[in-house]
Amino acid sequence: MQSTFRNLLYVLTRYKLATATNLLGLSFAFVLFILIWIHVSYEYNFDVSIPDRERIFQLENMRNDGIWEANFSRPQLERFIAASPGIEAAAITNNLVYSSVRLGVSTSKEVDGKSYMEQVERITIGYTKVFGFEMVAGSTDCLNHPDGVLISESMARKFFGEGNPVGKPVYFSEFESAEGTDIYGLHFEPAYIVGGVYRDFPGNTRLKNALYIPIMEKEMMHDWNTGSYYCYLLMSSPEAVPATIDQYMTNNKEFLKNFAIEDIRLRPLAELYFGQQVRADAAPVGNKLRTNMLFFVAVLIIGIAMVNYINLSIALAPIRTKSITIQKVLGSSDATLRRYLVLESLIITVLAFFIALFFVFLLSDVQWIADMLGHRLDLFSNWRILAMTSLIVIGCGMCAGIYPAFYITSFPPVMALNKTFALSDRAKNTRKLLIGFQFVISITLVVGSLFVFLQNKYIGNVDLGFNKDHIMEVRLSMGAALNKSELFKARLLESPDIRDVAFSEFKFVSDESRSFIGYSYEGQHSYMSWFGVSSRFPELMDIKMIAGRYFRPSDEAPGNSQPVCILSETAAKDIASRFTSGRINDLSDIVGTNISDNNIPVQIVGIFEDVHYESLYRQLRPLGLWVSAKNHYRHTVPERYSYVKIAGGDPRAAIEHIHKVTEELMPGYPVDIHFFDSVLDKLYHKSQKQGALVTILCLLAVFLSLVGVFGLVIFELQDREKEIAVRKIFGSTVRQILWMLNSSFLRATLVCFVISIPVAYYGVNIWLQSFAYKTPVYLWVFIVALLIIALLTSLTVTFQSYRAATANPASKLGH
Known part of the structure; x- marks a missing residue:
């Protein structure tokens, strides 16, 4: 040894x-x-960490437009749960409507107390049973009380240090100056009492380390139309699922048709992450x-x-x-x-x-x-x-x-x-095949990394339908959005560096699930994304009108009882497609007519060019913007996202002014200001990081392939040193010898390139399928990849061969 x-x-x-x-x-x-x-x-x-996940299913329904979605009204869910004996427990969540939300939270009622921005989820107590919360202090029974709250173990340490948090209050600084106001149509307590601490969930699960506040037993049980609730069911066994669905559909067909529900299904939790994300579901998905x-x-x-x-x-x-x-x-x-x-x-x-x-x-x-x-x-x-x-x-x-x-x-x-x-011909061919394998992979990865770069560049240059330049996204607390938005706007406009300010209920561009309504147009039923904005919003975002007009200040005046909206081109075409030819000759024919939302007529005052209000992973969906104002139609959500247009040039003065105003109007509330570009970049974070991994793999593959070439050149030089010496004696130049040594490698590179084309083409197409809008598959990218590999190969061969090409031939022939 x-x-x-x-x-x-x-x-x-x-x-x-x-x-x-x-x-x-x-x-x-x-x-x-x-x-x-x-x-x-x-x-x-x-989701593997979730106990009994093979018995947990998400309840979903198919609307009459043929699209599956995950949201229901509260009484619809309770009706299904009551009619299904195979259900052991039901987890209902409201996610503060359409998506989980981060809110300002503090452990002190003082305005100068430290405030944290935390995820908040609203759940029934059954949620903790379905997903098996592991409690480290207190009990989940606190969710039986309106002011009960569960917090994670890490959150308890952050809020209260090593002390016992059970029984201590937490306050939503989010609702400062809005106490007693219903938001999202729901009532929030001024203070919540920590009733339990659960062990943190791992990052790779749909369960969030959030503050969990209760959905009470009678909440929204009178409203059959507002589909803002989601449900997971713990079944007695997976085999009980088909019978449960068949029985419910058989007994409730007419009832479901009244709500435009064509079908219902239970989808296993284990299939959700790598499955197709349904409409109105904001849970994470993978590819x-x-x-x-x-x-x-x-x-x-x-x-x-x-x-x-x-x-x-x-x-x-x-x-x-x-x-x-x-x-x-x-x-x-x-x-x-x-x-x-x-x-x-x-x-x-x-x-x-x-x-x-x-x-x-x-x-x-x-x-x-x-x-x-x-x-x-x-x-x-x-x-x-x-x-x-x-x-x-x-x-x-x-x-x-x-x-x-x-x-x-x-x-x-x-x-x-x-x-x-000497090396046998068979051994030589074996080595060349091994090098060829390396080159095929390297060329494929170079092509892939080039297309990753092109796709990222394409995304950055796609016409989104609005102007994102010089726009800041500033989130207000809900209390400020309800009572101080006009003051906030006025204070910001005091600065010459700020051009305009507008507001929106939700993030303007996001893949979070958002408000989706079912509406009627002259008896025809359809669906569209639907959220309120202030009257200046379309103009601030430079949204282009096709027909009709922008909103007017009078549209949001308190005395105006007529709700108005503008529709995207896709939404208008969807309406037109439901009528026979000649009924709607031009999209402008829709302007001045009404859509009906829960029997409330909303006048269409304009049609605008499509905007990408979701990431380019998704196809454009119909969008409607309506004027949101106090005491107006559907005004259940404050316009908590402000969009601030700043002057060009150095933005620091404008940002400093925004910070100053937010801190004055919302003391203690975490300031949340972003350039709109950075907000958009977050939509593609995962894809960009996976692209970075592909690029690193590409560089390593190329490096290893060149090392293989390096080794092969060493061997060939040892095998051909006498041949090189003879050629030099007969007048061959250094350039000719180098070309002789390079030519076989370059021919091999060309052969590998031909083999790699279908492999690279298939891989690139698979990756691009995850985008609804993608760069074309250019031929020149393949040529560039070939040139890169050929150039690097030639440099490697030349570097290693130059000494042999310039050596004294007598020293080689003398052996």
């Missing part, structure tokens, strides 16, 4: 460049493999195919690294064969030498793995790695992945050593000692 390690140490110091290259390539490959496997495990284990592709590429990177090891080992064969032959002459058998060479490969591979572990450990606390993956890099909880990777490393190390071990020991001693070592 001692001699084995002495020989290994000799190899490491004797062949420094090859050893360092192998260790570097293998280490980088293992680092990325571990990172991606942890990320893939995170995705595939989404299974894209996740699988990422893992597949990581496996290929390991394969490339192993191929590199084999190539470099064989490239050193002419040098090492003499040493191996001497050991044979001294009595070592082929089997002994082969075991040693396999052990050498195993030790180098394991050493590279430990180097990779060291780098992964260093990266575990790096924030940009967590941002890229979309979650924290927790090595302790992923110890199984590290253990399984170590087994893969051992297997790869042994496999990578077997072929070189048999190859290096296969030559007769006389050939090695006389330096007549």
Whole structure:
């Protein structure tokens, strides 16, 4: 054993460049493999931590437009629950209407007390039973009281330190100066008493570490039309689901038709994350195919690294064969030498793995790695992945050593000692195939990374239908939105750096589920996104009108009882499509007519060009904007998002003024100000980070492929050094010799390019499918990828060959 390690140490110091290259390539490959496997495990284990998840189902309905959605009115849900004996528990959530919301929360009633922006969810007590909340203090029974609240363990430490939080109050600074006001049609308590602390949920689950406040038993039971509630059901068994649905549909068909519900289904919780997100569902979803592709590429990177090891080992064969032959002459058998060479490969591979572990450990606390993956890099909880990777490393190390071990020991001693070592045509072709494999993957990944860049650029340049430049998004507390919005606007406009201010109920651009109404137009029923804005909003956002007019200040005057709206082009076309040809000849014919929302006529005063109010992952959906004002139609939600248009140039003075005004009008409330560009960027965060991973994999694949070329060139130069010398004697120039050596590699690159085209095309199309609006698949991108790989290959070959091309031919022919 001692001699084995002495020989290994000799190899490491004797062949420094090859050893360092192998260790570097293998280490980088293992680092990325571990990172991606942890990320893939995170995705595939989404919601796995929820007890009994195989018995939990989300209740969904299909409206008469053929689209599935997840929202119901409260009495509709209670009717279904009461009629279904197979249900053990029901979890109803309101999510503060259409999406979970972050609100200002404080542990002090004083205005100068510290306020936090926290996620708030409204749930029935059954929610805690369905999802199995693990309590560390108090009880979930507090949700039986209007002022009860559950908080997470980490939130308890943040709010109250190490003290017992149970029985202590928390205040919504969000509702400061709005006490006693119904918001979202709901009543909020001025103070909530902590009744329980639950253990934090992991990041890869739909359950949030939020403040949970109660939905009371009688809440909204009189309203059959407002679909703002969502429901998960814990069934007695998965087998009970079909009978439950069939029985309810059979007994309630006419009842459901009255609400335009055509069908109902229960979808397993285990299928939701990688399934199709339904309308009005804001829960996170993943992309299974894209996740699988990422893992597949990581496996290929390991394969490339192993191929590199084999190539470099064989490239050193002419040098090492003499040493191996001497050991044979001294009595070592082929089997002994082969075991040693396999052990050498195993030790180098394991050493590279430990180097990779060291780098992964260093990266575990790096924030940009967590941002890229979309979650924290927790090595302790992923110890199984590290253990399984170590087994893969051992297997790869042994496999990578077997072929070189048999190859290096296969030559007769006389050939090695006389330096007549030569590579067979079969062996040469094998090595070229291995290099070709690397090049196909590299070209494919270069194409992929170029399209990632083009798609991100395309998203940034798509005409969104509005002007996002010089716009700030400022969130107001609900209390300020209700009582101080006009003062807020007036104070902001005191600054010459601020041009205009407008308000909206919800974020203007977001993939969070938003208000969706079913409306009627001359007896025809349809659906559209629907939210209130102030009268200046369309003009501030530079939304272009096709027909009719913008809103007027008089539209939001307190004395105006006629609600008005403007519709997107898609919404107007949807209306027109429901009538026979000639009924609506032009979209302008719709202007001046009414849509009916719950029997309330809303006048259409204009049609505007489509705007992308959701990310480009989604197709455009019909949109209606209506004027929201106090005591007006549907005024149940304050306009808590303000949009501030600032003058061009240096924005610091405007931002400073906005900060000053918000702090004066909302003391203690966390200031939330963003450039609209940054708000839009958040929509594509996950895709951009996965694109960054693909780019890193691409760079590593190219590097490893070039290392493979490097090894192959070393071997070819040893095999052809006499040929090069003869050519020089007969007048060949350095340029001609370099071209001769480059030409075979460039031909191989071209062949690999042809093979990689369908592979790259398929992969790019799969990735682009997740976007509703995507860059075209340009041919020139493939050509650029070929040129990049060809150029890098040529530089590598030239760099390694230049010494041989300029050497004195006499020194080579003299041997």
